[in-house]
Amino acid sequence: MLLWGGVRTRIAGTRKGDELYLLPVEGDPLPPVGTAVRGALDDERRTRLMRTHSGLHVLTGVVFRDFGALVTGGNMEPLTARMDFDLAEVPPDFKDRIAESVNAEIAADRPIEVKTLPREEAFAIPDIIRTATNLLPPDIEEVRIVDIVGLDTQADGGTHVASTSMVGRVEVVKMENKGRGFRRLRIRIV
Known part of the structure; x- marks a missing residue:
């Protein structure tokens, strides 16, 4: 959000053009041109996203370890x-096995460490790349x-919690067959 003159403008997203444009939530006030503003994060939302992102990494780790499957x-x-x-192919109890394994890894309270390495x-x-397609641009040096x-x-470029126990519990809500061997897992963090 942007804070200015005692007013708050929520930011719904961004758009890239010649520059990066902030998109306000519809109906929120806009600061007049030239107004000094201060940016602030919605800490509750960011923490929820961090928990979700780390939970997805635990899910990816379990599915890769136990089934050798890449993310699509x-x-x-x-x-x-x-x-x-x-x-x-997935066994009949796949959804329950994945949920059990993911939550066991979360309960193990594994540290989540971040570092930067030369390419x-x-x-x-x-x-190191767990996606079916390498999405890392070739000009990235670190x-x-x-x-x-x-x-x-x-x-990975996203934000994470410090350890798996901070994720909470993962519920595997649904598994879908998306054709030609592609499976979709929907999760909820509780």
Whole structure:
């Protein structure tokens, strides 16, 4: 949000053009041109997104470890998300097994560490890219690494909580077959 003259303008998103444009929530007041503003984060929303993002990494780590499946897509909102996997076959109890394994990893209270490595050193780490397509632009010289110690190490630019126990509990709400071996898992953080 932007804070100015005792007024608050919520920011709904951004748009890129020649510059980065902030998009206010419809109906919120706009500061007059030239007004000094201060930016602030919605800490509750950010924390929920951090918990969700870290929960998705635990999910990805478990599915990769137990089934060798790569991520083909995903999306998240605060405390709810979906993750798509390239997974041709799943056992009948897949959804329950995944939920149990993910929550066991969360309960293990694994530290989540972040570091930056030179590209060559980062790509020497086995399976550093857990997506079916490498989304890391070739001109990136330093790679940010997120390591859920003992479970999942990935190139990643997002924000995370400090340990898995901070995620909370993950409910696997639904599993969908998206065709040709692609499975979608919908989760909720509680």
